[in-house]
Amino acid sequence: MARLAKLTIEEIRDEVLSLIAFDQPDLNIIELSDDKVEISGRLFVMPKSPENQPLGALDQFEVRIVIPIGFPAIEPLVFETGGRIERELDYHVNPNGSCCYSVWPAWLADAKDQSISEVVSGPIMDFFRWQYVRLNGIDAATAIGERQHYISGLLDAYAEVLDCSPTQKSVSSHLKVLRRKWLRSRWRCPCGSRKKIGVCCETNLRKIKGRVSPEIAEIMQEKLNSQSR
Amino acid sequence: MTKQISNHIEFLDAMADAIDIPTKLHEKAIDRYNSIGEYFQRPTSGIFDRDPVTYPQGSFLLGTVIRPVGDADEFDLDIVCQVQGSDNELTQEELKQLVGIEVNDYASANGIAKSPKDGRRCWTIEYSKSEKFHMDILPALPNAHRYREFLIEKGHVGLGADVELTENALAITDKEHENYASITNDWLISNPRGYAAWFRQQQSAEFDRRKSLLVEDRQFASVDEVPDYRVKTPLQRAIQLLKRHRDTMYGDDPDKPISIIITTLSAQAYSGEQNIGDALRTILTDMDKHIADEGSVRYVRNPVNPEENFADKWEEFPAREKEFHRWLKAAQTDFSHYFRRPYDSVPSDLVERLTQNTFDKVSPLMALASPTVVSPKEVASKEVDYITEHGGNSKPWQG
Structure with a gap:
């Protein structure tokens, strides 16, 4: 099972340079220090629909993105700086402009490639595509979907990754098993059946463990703890 | 060219097609070097006994030749004239x-x-203006054995044992070589067919796929009948566009990025993309990652002779390294911005780089596509429909 990369600040900078070389040509590095790389400029929102691709970018937003040392275990902070999105919780933007673009640990578990280019073309682009749809008069929350605020949205996202019910008890039981290095067939199954894993969900759990390493399970648990407080 | 253009890929393919050598001229060039080859092989030829063989090298062989920027300018046709013999006789x-x-x-x-010109390494035949090209003929001896020995001695054992990449290596003449007029075994080495074999390997899957498509399209009866020059892969097309971009940016400036560096780095970066848009994205994002640093010296190694550094002049002329990076940045910006705009709204900077003349040849094909006026809300709705059907859009949250 692949461990999360431990990138140096130079490696983070190189990934950012790859991003702005072609995919996002109007973003620029504005600060490079020992603990972060900060970029800002225009973020182009590209279409997902092949039918829309001849149109080029759907929209563009002024943004500032802070990638901390510790990425990808620690998520990048994204700020919408152009003032086009109302600073409202319902639009997933905090009063300081920071954007709640995804449940980070859930993305970490699902992503095939945890590079900066993938984060920007994945959840960050998805967030701004959601805003673009909304700004064009469509109820994005209904049409595309959104997570409920706080712990219930977090549990929903985790439940999808862990293939379990979105309750704190079920999610915690699964994370407890997944935080261990090995999966033992004799352990009690986290699904709540009171059976041993070996005669219950072993196949499915091993599949999930292939994506959710102990390290990611730990990050998921920490986020759950912070939301539970 | 009558196919309408209705997206970015089709536009760039058409532009690459328009700067490529026309098929008729390409066939004429083949006739020319076949003709000179047959002449060399006639029984009264002074090199008849040495079994002369002629074949193209450089961009003609790689399929990356482009038209000169000015219509009056000529194509360079580089050919090798290989004769049997040895540097000890x-x-x-x-x-x-x-x-x-x-x-x-x-x-x-x-x-x-x-009269043909006696150049440093080649003979140059200048045809009449109407022929539109001149031919550089490189005299050479076969040199595979010594080439392999050299590679192995320098530690490139795997490459030295690779028959396909080494069997056509050459020893070539150079008027500025200190032993030009003496029997010595230190002739310059060259391996244009080996390089072409390497280049072909970088794109072999896509090359074969495109040949099969021509057969499926009933343009040829079988894959074996498709001449190589009738196939253009996204790698070849991308290189053609990048070379044209370079040509208009620099003209005759000696510090301009040289074609062999653009070609080598592009082929190293290319990873089998099936269209020119994806190929340009990968190449322009990754090509400079293939420049090696060793202390203060930069290396763009010849893949079939790693002892040769295509960037060897960068140390003596630092402006050349600087200009390579300035050109790359400009190419990244120009092509990337095009993809951020509607396909029929080509940025003026890109038009200028690929030339207005070429753009004017291609732009009428964009007008053939029936214009559809779609409201912003309709566009957004199509996005929603696609996301609803295919999923994959992560959902925002508030933590």
Whole structure:
């Protein structure tokens, strides 16, 4: 099972340079220090629909993105700086402009490639595509979907990754098993059946463990703890 | 070219097609080097006994040749004239003159007014203006054995044992070589067919796929019948566009990025993309990652002779390294911005780089696509429909 990369600040900078070389040509590095790389400029929102691709970018937003040392275990902070999105919780933007673009640990578990280019073309682009749809008069929350605020949205996202019910008890039981290095067939199954894993969900759990390493399970648990407080 | 253009890929393909050498001229060039090859092989030829073989090298062989920017300018057709012999019985000067006699005879016999030029390494035949090209003929001896020995001695054991990449290596003449007029075994080495074999390997899957498509399209009866020059892969097309971009940015500036560096880095970065848009994205994002640093020296190694550094002039002329990076940045910006705009709204910077003349040839094909006016809300709705059907859009949250 692949461990999360431990990138140096130079490696983070190189990934950012790859991003702005072609995919996002109007973003620029504005600060490079020992603990972060900060970029800002225009973020182009590209279409997902092949039918829309001849149109080029759907929209563009002024943004500032802070990638901390510790990425990808620690998520990048994204700020919408152009003032086009109302600073409202319902639009997933905090009063300081920071954007709640995804449940980070859930993305970490699902992503095939945890590079900066993938984060920007994945959840960050998805967030701004959601805003673009909304700004064009469509109820994005209904049409595309959104997570409920706080712990219930977090549990929903985790439940999808862990293939379990979105309750704190079920999610915690699964994370407890997944935080261990090995999966033992004799352990009690986290699904709540009171059976041993070996005669219950072993196949499915091993599949999930292939994506959710102990390290990611730990990050998921920490986020759950912070939301539970 | 009558196909309408309705997206970015089709536009760039059409632009690459428009700067490519026309098929008729390409076929004429093949006739020309076949003709000179047959002349060299005639029984009264002074090199008849040496079994002369001629074949193209450089961009003609790679399929990356582009038209000169000015319509009056000529194509360079680089060919090798390989004769049997050894550097222990011939000097470089003797080989150059042996081939030179035949080149001069050929020119006289074919009514070519200008005498062939005796260049540093080649003979140059300048055809009449209407022919639109000139031919550089590189006299050479086969040199595979010594080439392999050299590679192995330098530690490139795997490459030295690779028959396909080494079997056509050459020893070539150079008027500025200190032993030009002496029997020595230190001739310059060259391996254009080995390089072409490497280049082909970088794109072999896509090359074969495209040949099969021509057969499926009933343009040819079988894959074997498709001439290589009838196939253009996204790698070849991307290189053509990048070379044209470079040509218009620099003209005759000696500090301009050289074609062999653009070609080598592009082929190294390319990873089998099936369209020119994806190929340009990968190439322009990754090509500079293939420049090696060793202390203060930068290396763009010849993949079939790693002892040769295509960027060897960068140390002596630092402006060349700087200009390579300035050109790359400009190419990244120009092509990337095009993809951020509607396909039929080509940025003026890109038009200028690929030339207005070429754009004017292609732009009418964009007008053939029936214009559809779609409201912003309709566009957004299509996005929603696609996301609803295919999923994959992560959902925002508030933590």
